[in-house]
Amino acid sequence: MYAYDEIDRTLINERVSEFRDQVKRRLSGELTEDEFKMLRLQNGVYLQLHAYMFRIAIPYGTLSSAQLRRLAHVARRYDRGYGHFTTRQNIQFNWIKLAELPDALADLAEVGIHSMQTSGNNTRNVTSDQWAGVAPGEIEDPRIWSEVLRQYTTLHPEFSFLPRKFKFAITAHAHDRAAIKIHDIGLRLHKNEQSETGFEVLVGGGLGRTPFIAKTIRPFIHGRDILSYVEAIMRVYNRYGRRDNIYKARIKILVHELGIEKFAQEVEEEWQQIRDGALRLDDDTIEDIRSRFSYPTYEKLPHMPEELRKAAHDPLFERWRRNAVFPHKATGYSIVTISLKPVGGPPGDATADQMDALADLADKYSFGEIRVGHEQNLALPHVARRDLPELWKALDKIGLATPNVNLVSDIIACPGLDYCSLANARSIPIAQELTRRFANHDTANLIGRLHINISGCINACGHHHVGHIGILGVEKNGEEFYQITIGGRADEKAELGVLIGPAVPYNEVADVIEDIVEAYLALRATPDELFVDTVKRLGVEPFRERVYATR
Amino acid sequence: MTSPLEQKKIKITQPSVVTANRTWDGAVIYRTAGSRWSTDLNEAAVVRAADEARSLLAESVADDLGAVGAYIAPVEIDEGGTIAPGNLRELIRATGVTIGLPVQESVEV
Numbered sequence: 001m002y003a004y005d006e007i008d009r010t011l012i013n014e015r016v017s018e019f020r021d022q023v024k025r026r027l028s029g030e031l032t033e034d035e036f037k038m039l040r041l042q043n044g045v046y047l048q049l050h051a052y053m054f055r056i057a058i059p060y061g062t063l064s065s066a067q068l069r070r071l072a073h074v075a076r077r078y079d080r081g082y083g084h085f086t087t088r089q090n091i092q093f094n095w096i097k098l099a100e101l102p103d104a105l106a107d108l109a110e111v112g113i114h115s116m117q118t119s120g121n122n123t124r125n126v127t128s129d130q131w132a133g134v135a136p137g138e139i140e141d142p143r144i145w146s147e148v149l150r151q152y153t154t155l156h157p158e159f160s161f162l163p164r165k166f167k168f169a170i171t172a173h174a175h176d177r178a179a180i181k182i183h184d185i186g187l188r189l190h191k192n193e194q195s196e197t198g199f200e201v202l203v204g205g206g207l208g209r210t211p212f213i214a215k216t217i218r219p220f221i222h223g224r225d226i227l228s229y230v231e232a233i234m235r236v237y238n239r240y241g242r243r244d245n246i247y248k249a250r251i252k253i254l255v256h257e258l259g260i261e262k263f264a265q266e267v268e269e270e271w272q273q274i275r276d277g278a279l280r281l282d283d284d285t286i287e288d289i290r291s292r293f294s295y296p297t298y299e300k301l302p303h304m305p306e307e308l309r310k311a312a313h314d315p316l317f318e319r320w321r322r323n324a325v326f327p328h329k330a331t332g333y334s335i336v337t338i339s340l341k342p343v344g345g346p347p348g349d350a351t352a353d354q355m356d357a358l359a360d361l362a363d364k365y366s367f368g369e370i371r372v373g374h375e376q377n378l379a380l381p382h383v384a385r386r387d388l389p390e391l392w393k394a395l396d397k398i399g400l401a402t403p404n405v406n407l408v409s410d411i412i413a414c415p416g417l418d419y420c421s422l423a424n425a426r427s428i429p430i431a432q433e434l435t436r437r438f439a440n441h442d443t444a445n446l447i448g449r450l451h452i453n454i455s456g457c458i459n460a461c462g463h464h465h466v467g468h469i470g471i472l473g474v475e476k477n478g479e480e481f482y483q484i485t486i487g488g489r490a491d492e493k494a495e496l497g498v499l500i501g502p503a504v505p506y507n508e509v510a511d512v513i514e515d516i517v518e519a520y521l522a523l524r525a526t527p528d529e530l531f532v533d534t535v536k537r538l539g540v541e542p543f544r545e546r547v548y549a550t551r
Numbered sequence: 552m553t554s555p556l557e558q559k560k561i562k563i564t565q566p567s568v569v570t571a572n573r574t575w576d577g578a579v580i581y582r583t584a585g586s587r588w589s590t591d592l593n594e595a596a597v598v599r600a601a602d603e604a605r606s607l608l609a610e611s612v613a614d615d616l617g618a619v620g621a622y623i624a625p626v627e628i629d630e631g632g633t634i635a636p637g638n639l640r641e642l643i644r645a646t647g648v649t650i651g652l653p654v655q656e657s658v659e660v
Contacts, residue, residue, distance in 0.1 A: 026574070049643060098576060346650060428650050429650055
């Protein structure tokens with residue numbers, strides 16, 4: 001966990017006071033909606049179909065048990081008893097009243113949570129690997145650098161009014177769990193030939209109406225230079241990014257139109273002006289931030305404790321363990337992913353009771369720490385393997401032991417037309433129906449790793465372009481239709497999916513997905529060949545034939 | 552459903568109302584013939600021509616304090632005069648989400 005210093009605490013508390021005053025002035029009529037809109041957006045407050053939506057940042061996906069309990073309190077006290085975890089390590093509440101928002105913000109501030117820059121044309125929540133600091137094989141904890149960036153970007157005056165929103169993601173592992181290639185700036189921590197720590201810098205990734213995979217602008221930049229280099233990128237974007245057309249305003253468009261070589265040249269020229277200035281990080285600054293992260297003191301424990309050996313006889317436990325328990329850097333410990341994708345449930349939602357119960361379990365079994373991943377699941381990052389059987393029983397009691405992590409029913413979905421004012425079609429009912437179709441966990445295991453992503457409009461909050469199977473809701477003559485893409489992926493081999501054919505109506509989507517999965521099972525070269533690899537090998541044609549032959 | 556946020560010019564092809572969200576809590580509201588806001592769609596003023604719609608919207612937008620994001624939405628009116636939402640988006644706004652809320656759904660089936 002990272003402990004905020006006095007500057008952070010003051011900043012958060014001041015923001016609560018400012019927003020309280022702004023809301024008061026809006027409700028009294030002193031501020032018009034036009035004047036107020038930008039102020040509320042800078043605090044993560046949107047207006048959706050039924051109510052205001054409140055988006056709260058969970059920087060680099062790390063939460064303490066006290067913070068999770070406070071989120072549960074907000075869900076219960078100010079909302080309708082649940083929250084929605086998003087694809088960018090945020091949580092959203094869907095039914096909040098403007099008049100009560102300052103109180104909710106104040107309650108959150110007491111535990112160091114805020115909603116600054118979770119909306120608006122500024123730098124958004126800096127996201128990272130949800131297994132940061134505990135995954136075997138990691139270069140180092142990427143959250144230290146995420147925090148460096150969080151401090152640098154928070155209320156940065158030069159970048160508070162960018163042409164469009166701007167998103168960072170950081171990974172420190174060969175396997176990218178942070179989807180860095182679909183971010184405006186993606187950073188991959190690695191070491192150069194001299195064993196110095198630095199970053200591969202990628203730029204211009206993003207989804208939405210015009211999707212692009214990020215391009216490498218620099219294979220290695222030393223850690224001490226990361227802020228000046230990032231600033232150079234953002235200055236070039238701020239100077240040349242389009243402000244006349246919202247659909248062409250993201251940095252990905254600028255990088256595409258200039259070309260990565262020309263863009264890199266512009267950045268290099270800017271960087272040479274500032275690289276040795278105030279943004280050059282010294283070791284003391286990095287150490288100071290590093291020192292504010294606390295890490296558990298692990299016990300020396302066996303890899304295969306007696307408790308685990310005994311529990312292995314229970315097939316239900318074993319199924320969950322094989323699916324949701326992952327290796328940890330410390331012997332005798334595991335990372336446990338908590339699926340927020342129950343069969344028939346809305347993806348990414350957790351009730352206040354579940355949040356409270358999970359906070360208790362985090363205290364008991366995971367040194368009081370919880371992580372949030374971009375796949376809309378949670379994780380307990382430090383679970384002693386001897387405790388796994390007891391933890392499983394406790395999770396099962398609160399509906400959080402669904403053994404479907406990374407399987408076909410572990411669906412990423414945006415709120416869609418049920419909540420969102422931008423959506424053209426519903427996402428959640430499609431996801432719910434698919435989880436019912438693939439509710440048999442043995443069948444899901446037979447299918448293997450398969451990511452389905454659903455977006456209710458082209459803005460792509462459900463990251464449909466990079467789903468192994470992507471589903472995009474569109475409107476045709478007032479009816480909901482869905483375009484299907486296959487072959488996308490969001491990891492280190494990120495690719496955009498390919499459209500398989502004409503959009504299909506709402507009632508046929510689940511049948512189409514079943515057809516695609518059945519085609520894959522018939523076509524895969526071996527039982528180990530993943531869906532996305534079969535698509536890579538064969539292309540979309542066999543799947544297209546299967547889906548449209550009878551439609 | 553094409554978002555009304557993209558509503559560029561007023562084109563009326565069926566009976567319509569002016570709807571918005573209430574400022575203090577975001578609740579869905581409709582403009583009435585008496586220049587008030589109501590949460591009941593059946594109290595809404597119905598317009599049938601672009602000029603009428605433009606006029607009702609202009610009058611509604613002038614009331615910045617009570618409502619946010621006013622726009623024209625289609626409705627259907629049955630023989631008895633009951634007003635119903637004219638598309639899925641408006642149906643969801645009027646009657647709520649089409650899914651069970653997680654409080655009821657979170658336990659595994």
